[in-house]
Each structure stands twice: as structure tokens, then as C-alpha cells.
Amino acid sequence: MIDNDITFRKLEIFLAFMDKRNISRTADLLGLSTVSVHRALHTLEESVRCPLFIHQGRNLSPIPAAETLAEYAREVVGLMKRGIEETRKSGGVGQGRLKLGTLYSLTLDTVPRLIMGLKLRRPNLELELQMGSNQDLLLRLEDQQLDAILLSVSDTQIDPARFETLPLFNDDIFLAVPASAAHIVNGPADLRDFKDEKFVSLTEGFATYHGFQEAFHIAGFEPHIVTRVNDIFSMVNLVQAGVGCTLLPGRMKKIHDPAFRMLPLAAPYQMRQTIALVFARNREHDPDLLALLAEGRMYALGRRTSEAQAAPSLTAETSGRPGL
Incomplete structure (x- = not known):
């Protein structure tokens, strides 16, 4: 049975040491401390339950058992890397x-x-x-x-x-009105002044839907919604055609069209x-x-x-x- 303390990370450190044959150079290669490398090699040796190294002065040297383990470790680590690559391909990760x-x-x-x-x-x-x-x-x-x-x-x-x-x-919400609308103000728009206007709205689930509902709740009336649509450009087209007013995010100002205007909302209705x-x-x-x-x-x-x-x-x- 494979010991739980034998990890791929320890095997990678072990293989790096087997290539460098020096703890300091292994630590530099992997960006670790020498203490971390020494601890990984020592705990790996304990988990294998077989001597892998001998001390020669201040140096740690692998014995034939370590060479045998390295041979299989290279195969296992290489296979796992290929498995991860294939897994990512199957999952569409990093495939361009x-x-x-x-x-x-x-x-x-x-x-x-x-x-x-x-x-x-x-x-x-x-x-x-x-x-x-x-x-x-x-x-x-x-x-x-x-x-x-x-x-x-x-x-x-x-x-x-x-x-x-x-x-x-962050993007502020504006009141969008047809250029022909009866109520067009130069300052912030009070939704209560538009109580008799018709409105168009996005369907539930869109970003401005919740804000639309909340704004008119604050205004204290239920807007007369003549139609609901599933995309914001269709809604803009309806406003431009004079079908009704709506609430739009400020980014829609990039549609430069004299057929509709976007008015800032009065303080009680401001949303972002x-x-x-x-x-x-x-x-x-x-x-x-x-x-x-x-x-x-x-x-x-x-x-x-x-x-x-x-x-x-x-x-x-x-x-x-x-x-x-």
C-alpha cells in the first residue's frame, strides 16, 4: 500500500535533487529553502521505508535504491503530467x-x-x-x-x-424618453412627472429589470408597460419610435440618435x-x-x-x- 505521505510534490523535489545532486542547487531551482528540500527528501525516505541516501560529510548522496525509485518516479510524474494535459484538453482549458x-x-x-x-x-x-x-x-x-x-x-x-x-x-441609470415626449426636463427627472407616459421594459432576469421595478416602487405608481422585450437594443428602438419611455444604463448614450434622450434621474430614484x-x-x-x-x-x-x-x-x- 502506498503511504499517504508520498506526494507528487515530494517526488518532483526528489527528481530535481537526483538531477542536481545538491540540496542548495535543488532549492534554487525550485524556489524553495534548503530546509524544505531536506525535509521533503527525509519524509519521502521515511514513507518509502527504505534507505535512499547516505551522508558524505555535509553532503547527501543517493544510493542505488534512490536510483531505482527515480526511474519509476520519472515515469509516474511524466504520466501524470500527460494525464493532466489530456484532462485539460477534454475540459477545453487552455486550448486556444x-x-x-x-x-x-x-x-x-x-x-x-x-x-x-x-x-x-x-x-x-x-x-x-x-x-x-x-x-x-x-x-x-x-x-x-x-x-x-x-x-x-x-x-x-x-x-x-x-x-x-x-x-x-460603475454605470448610472437614466430615464430614456422619445424626443417627442411631453415631459422633457433639463435637470434630473422625477418619475412621478411621467406617471401618464407609456413604458417599455426588459423581461425579468436582465440587469435593469430589478432597478426598473424598484424605481417605480419608490415613485409610488405602477408604470403602464406596453411591451416587454428580450434585448436592450430592441428596447432602444421602441423608445426611438415613440412607443414609450424606459430606464437605460449610461453606456447606451453611445447610441447618438436625436430620436431619444437620456435624462438623469432625481435623487430618490438614482441607481448604479x-x-x-x-x-x-x-x-x-x-x-x-x-x-x-x-x-x-x-x-x-x-x-x-x-x-x-x-x-x-x-x-x-x-x-x-x-x-x-
Whole structure:
């Protein structure tokens, strides 16, 4: 029976020592202390229940029994490494293909910029992009149908024991109205002033759905929803066509169209989404995901820098206005 204390790590240290024949050089090679190397060799010898080394002065020298163990250890460790490689291939890990899930709205800016940066880091990476609601994306990630997802984590329960989360940016929610709407204000919009307006909404499970419900709960009335849709671009099209108003994240301002306007919400209704990159903790060493994570950090840093640079100029613009 194999002793529980015989581990692959100890065998790797043992094989490195058999190559170097010196504890200090073995420690340098593996980035360990000499004490750790000596302890690994000593406990391995105890677990094998057979002498493997002799002391010659201050040096430790292998005897023929150690050479025999090394022969089999190389075979076992090599076989295990090949087994892990094949396992990763079967699991689609580190094979130059990444399945990324995202909210529809993030395809306006965030996703293209991440993809461009990722392709510079890993030119041969094949990227498959899938879009869906917050709820749908998280379910597909849990079922391992996706390798990583981009979604709003503000109203989503992410299990920290299973998933890593990298926040990318925060996004405020606005009231989107057709340009022809009766109530268009220059300042923050009070939802109570839009009580008689018609509204369009996303279906349950999307990032803005919960906020939509909460905002009108605070406003104290049930909005007249004329239709519900399954993607944010269809909702924008309906607003542009004058079908109704809705709530949209600020990132949708990139759609420059005079047919609709996005108004800031008054203080009681203000909401903010946190957009984040989420992936499974057990995939944190996947080189493709590490590249995506690095690009995500660069994107987040760029957003923070841009916002910090914009803040002083905004303050300068408003500081001279009476009453501000």
C-alpha cells in the first residue's frame, strides 16, 4: 500500500535533487529553502521505508535504491503530467478557445475593447461570444457552458467560494424618453412627472429589470408597460419610435440618435450598476482566462483614469454657475 505521505510534490523535489545532486542547487531551482528540500527528501525516505541516501560529510548522496525509485518516479510524474494535459484538453482549458458571455449593452464599447486587447496578447485565441440576460449568463457559467461572463453584479448573487469577480466600471441609470415626449426636463427627472407616459421594459432576469421595478416602487405608481422585450437594443428602438419611455444604463448614450434622450434621474430614484468580469475559481490558472483577466484590469484602470480626468473639468464647468 502506498503511504499517504508520498506526494507528487515530494517526488518532483526528489527528481530535481537526483538531477542536481545538491540540496542548495535543488532549492534554487525550485524556489524553495534548503530546509524544505531536506525535509521533503527525509519524509519521502521515511514513507518509502527504505534507505535512499547516505551522508558524505555535509553532503547527501543517493544510493542505488534512490536510483531505482527515480526511474519509476520519472515515469509516474511524466504520466501524470500527460494525464493532466489530456484532462485539460477534454475540459477545453487552455486550448486556444474561449467562450465569453456578455450583456447585449456591453457590445457597444466594453466587449470590442476587451477583444482587441485580448487578441494582441493571444493572437491565435479563438473567441466565441454569447449574449444573454444577467440570469441566463450566470446559469450558463454555473453549467460550464461559458468560460467567463460580463454582467451586472449589483443585483446578482455571486458565490465567492466558486467564482472570481473583477469589477470593471460603475454605470448610472437614466430615464430614456422619445424626443417627442411631453415631459422633457433639463435637470434630473422625477418619475412621478411621467406617471401618464407609456413604458417599455426588459423581461425579468436582465440587469435593469430589478432597478426598473424598484424605481417605480419608490415613485409610488405602477408604470403602464406596453411591451416587454428580450434585448436592450430592441428596447432602444421602441423608445426611438415613440412607443414609450424606459430606464437605460449610461453606456447606451453611445447610441447618438436625436430620436431619444437620456435624462438623469432625481435623487430618490438614482441607481448604479457595477459591471464585472466573472469566472470560476478552479479556472484561475487557465492561460486564456489569465490573459482576459489582465486585459480586464487594463480596461478598468483606463476607465478610472478617464473618469478622474473628466471630474476636474466637470467641476470647472459648473463652479461658475449661480446656484450650483
